[in-house]
Amino acid sequence: MGAGVTGTGTAWQLAKLGHSVLLADPSLATPIPDTPADRHLNGSTASLGVLMGHAFRRSSGRAWRLRQRSMALWPAWVEQLNHPESPLALETPLIQLAGSAEEAQRLNQLASARPGSGLQFIDNTRLQKADPAWPQVGHGAMLSERDGRIDPLRLLKALRRGLTEQNIACLATAVVELQRLNSGNRQRRWRIKTTDGTCEDVDRVVICSALGSNELLQNLGHQRPMAPVLGQVLELQLNNPPGQWTAWPAVLSCSGINLIPHGPNRLWIGATLEPGTTADPAAADTMKRLNDLAPTWLEEATLAEQWSGLRARPIERPAPLLEELEPGLLLASGHYRNGVLLTPATAEWVCEQIENAQMS
Structure with missing residues (x-):
């Protein structure tokens, strides 16, 4: 069922x-x-179909084992399901921006502790070369080569x-x-x-x-x-395209918010964590501003589409x-x-x- x-x-x-x-x-x-x-x-x-399995902060327990097993199985699933009438692909990588020096240290330690997992810490010098300019550049980030997303x-x-x-x-x-x-x-x-x-x-x-x-x-x-937790997603039209999207990953995570390029000059941003079943416009606005970390090109974007869905969280x-x-x-x-x-x-x-x- x-x-x-x-x-x-x-x-x-x-x-x-x-x-x-x-x-x-x-x-x-x-x-x-x-x-x-x-x-x-x-x-x-x-x-949004985000797959964050290898960049998970824990290294033991059931949640860790389930993530690791799923990430090991996903390539075979995609290979078996992919068909010209229903094309399917794993989109990689995922980059998680550090919001502070303390978080940067934690991400660096995590990448160092998992050799062979596709994790790599990126210093601020490399981030500053990104096109378009990324939000929250200043403390580095962790690149996860095997994480990313699959279109649901x-x-x-x-x-x-x-x-x-x-x-x-x-x-x-x-x-x-x-x-x-x-x-x-x-x-x-x-x-x-x-x-x-x-x-x-x-x-x-x-x-x-x-x-x-x-x-x-x-x-x-x-x-x-189980309790409902609502998540809002915004699709934005970039009115002042900032560049050629060179070095932009499949998923860029900033302060727990995921940014995903989706078509020419379009960007998905999601998702909120709202208890209950009613969407809060203020929560969507805060997310669009990336908690006041949004670069100028993102602040100038206009809303093209908006939707929400409910997740079931066990109590x-x-x-x-x-x-x-x-x-x-x-x-x-x-x-x-x-x-x-x-x-x-x-x-x-x-x-x-x-x-x-x-x-x-």
């Missing part, structure tokens, strides 16, 4: 292993848009193509209830009920429904609350929620800001749970 990047990618991987898969989500009734501004957005289609809309289009190639059944409606079924088999069976009255009996259920997950779980006696639990709640019921949701990044590792985890259950 759930046809964002995580749910669709997981369905695709399961089918490749030979499983019969049913994917349910109302969004399957409509094509993936060409641009984020084309339609109402869910978390995946509103995302192109990814979803490629995955939709993968669904067809793998003969995955699609149910373009919302699941409103899960029921346990008594079965003589060791594996518990489930019935899913949808808004249009359809009932389907399945062996296992994988919930990838983000904020919609908790309502389904509550009816089964499970509590995994009192670390993101993401990867759990087998009971036999045959898997939760793979609550990825917060890293749904696209962690999709390959999440899909692998789900596949392993189901494969191991079949062998036991």
Whole structure:
């Protein structure tokens, strides 16, 4: 359940292993848009698709392992999904600007501690040669050669193509209830009920429904609350093009804000962290000004498009929620800001749970 990047990618991987898969989500009734501004957005289609796996500050723990595993899997995913009708590529690199001398020291130490990871500290002399002028130049930056982004809309289009190639059944409606079924088999069976009255009996259920997950779980006696966190993205038209964009990375991160070139004289800036479901115009304005660090060419840009999406942040639990709640019921949701990044590792985890259950 759930046809964002995580749910669709997981369905695709399961089918490749030979499983019969049913994917349910109302969004399957409509094509993936060409641009984020084309339609109402869910978390995946509103995302910038930033992949920050190697530049992660931690070097241990589950979050670190999931990021490392996903970054190891992404090249093979792109190779398998890339097709002339749904072209796909990893866009690299990512550069993280230091906001202070202390942060510069931390980034330098991080790059030095991970030889062979594609991390490199860049001193201020090199940054000052960037065209156009970057914000917050003064303390250096860390270059991550293997981090960057993948276009979420192109990814979803490629995955939709993968669904067809793998003969995955699609149910373009919302699941409103899960029921346990008594079965003589060791594996518990489930019935899913949808808004249009359809009932389907399945062996296992994988919930990838983000904020919609908790309502389904509550009816089964499970509590995994998640809070909505809204993120706004701006597409800016650069009225005074500052240069030829030489040395500009796929993603430039400044004070936690990501800047992404997108087409001739266009730039994406995102994303805000706003509790709740209502966009705050003041938050978008602060982001556009890069917390008062914006260079002149950015201050003079005009708004071309604007959109927002909701992320599901687990309450009192670390993101993401990867759990087998009971036999045959898997939760793979609550990825917060890293749904696209962690999709390959999440899909692998789900596949392993189901494969191991079949062998036991």
